[in-house]
Amino acid sequence: MSPRPSRHLALTGGLCLALLTGCGSSTDSGDDGGDSAAPSPVKVVASTNVYGSIAERIGGDHVEVTSVISDPAQDPHSYEADTRNQLALSKAQVVIENGGGYDDFVDRMLKSGDNTSAQKINAVEVSGKRASADGELNEHVWYDFPTVAKVADRIAAALGKADPDDAAAFEKNAETFKAKLTPLESEEAQIKKEHGGEGIGITEPVPLYLTGASGLVDRTPEEFSEAVEEGDDVSPKVLKETLALYSGKKVRALVYNQQTSGPQTEKVKKAAESAGIPVVPVTETLPKGEDYVGWMTSNVNALSDALTR
Structure with missing residues (x-):
């Protein structure tokens, strides 16, 4: 039987247009017409590009996102982070990890470094999910849309704390993103x-x-x-x-x-x-x-x- 076009969800290539601040992780460096330089973007490190993508949609031009794992050929379970990742984490203001044993390299690197001020978002903890009495926790919570909505709110709050002047924009962008999950x-x-x-x-x-x-x-x-x-x-x-x-x-x-x-x-x-x-x-x-x-x-x-x- 052929696919039914009317059932399909529309791909969201135009998602960026709907956001207040635009999408991407670029740094504002142009002349704003005043004497003061544009504020530096909030530095965000995500364990995978799944969470990096969400942070970019919420932060727009006000964030600089580094996704540690972005190659689909890499197995996140066995990934070994390098010194470049360690450097990014040492400068991060917001760190987003999946948790649940999925990306333990993030915690190991944070503990071995000297960045104690970064706000950390753990998606499994945000989800509230727990292993059943006779089973193991399924840590792949980014396939759970209610959890992703909660994570979006946490990202907006963390970005707002790091950049209070743009907190309202982050909240609005999170609402726009969550509407796309419906x-x-x-x-x-x-x-x-x-x-x-x-x-x-x-x-x-x-x-x-x-x-x-x-x-x-x-x-x-x-x-x-x-x-x-x-x-x-x-x-x-x-x-x-x-x-x-x-x-x-x-x-x-x-x-x-x-x-x-x-x-x-x-x-x-x-x-x-x-x-x-x-x-x-x-x-x-x-x-x-x-x-x-x-x-x-x-x-x-x-x-x-x-x-x-």
């Missing part, structure tokens, strides 16, 4: 209405907040997705059980993390393709040239398309 949540609700209770497969827990909000049930053996996330080998028994989901057509789609693929996840992908089950690729960081809302719009649209095939 259609994403509406699309999740529509998927839930049409496909709630249907099964999907994953390679690791990256997209589970998105798929869960869409009413979809992950049928992947937990031992498989946890092993992949931890970089461990999957036992032959668990791999066989996982592959049977696709040969037996027990799931409607495979949501596949492109960023940490390996021989066993490739077997799962091939099994899905051989069975005619759609594969929905996701990543942990923004593809080149994308902003957060445009990226998530593509992810939700791809999931919707897969379920209607």
Whole structure:
């Protein structure tokens, strides 16, 4: 079945035009018509370009953002920061990390440096999410839109504290950004209405907040997705059980993390393709040239398309 254009969320290439201060992370250096120099932008360091993108949308020209991880080929779980990152963190006024064990290099570098005044935003702590009694915390909270809205408010508050003169602009930009999340949540609700209770497969827990909000049930053996996330080998028994989901057509789609693929996840992908089950690729960081809302719009649209095939 072909995709239904009326269901698709519009990509937000024009998001920057809607912001009061414009987008980007440039530094004001032009003549403002007065004798005083333009104020220096607030220095922000984000562990990944996911949070860097959000900070740029809220801060506009009043921030200078450094995203430590911006290459989709890098695995944030195993990333080793360098001296350039340490220098950026030493000068940062606002630091944004995911938390939950995802980007521990940020805390290690802050502790080893002498920057004690930086405001730190931990997205997992902001989310309020906790591990269940019999499970582990899913730390990929940037796939949870209510959490992202909370993080946007925290970023606006931190920027306003660092630059009080522009605090109102930061608050307004955060409201504009959060308004762009509403259609994403509406699309999740529509998927839930049409496909709630249907099964999907994953390679690791990256997209589970998105798929869960869409009413979809992950049928992947937990031992498989946890092993992949931890970089461990999957036992032959668990791999066989996982592959049977696709040969037996027990799931409607495979949501596949492109960023940490390996021989066993490739077997799962091939099994899905051989069975005619759609594969929905996701990543942990923004593809080149994308902003957060445009990226998530593509992810939700791809999931919707897969379920209607």
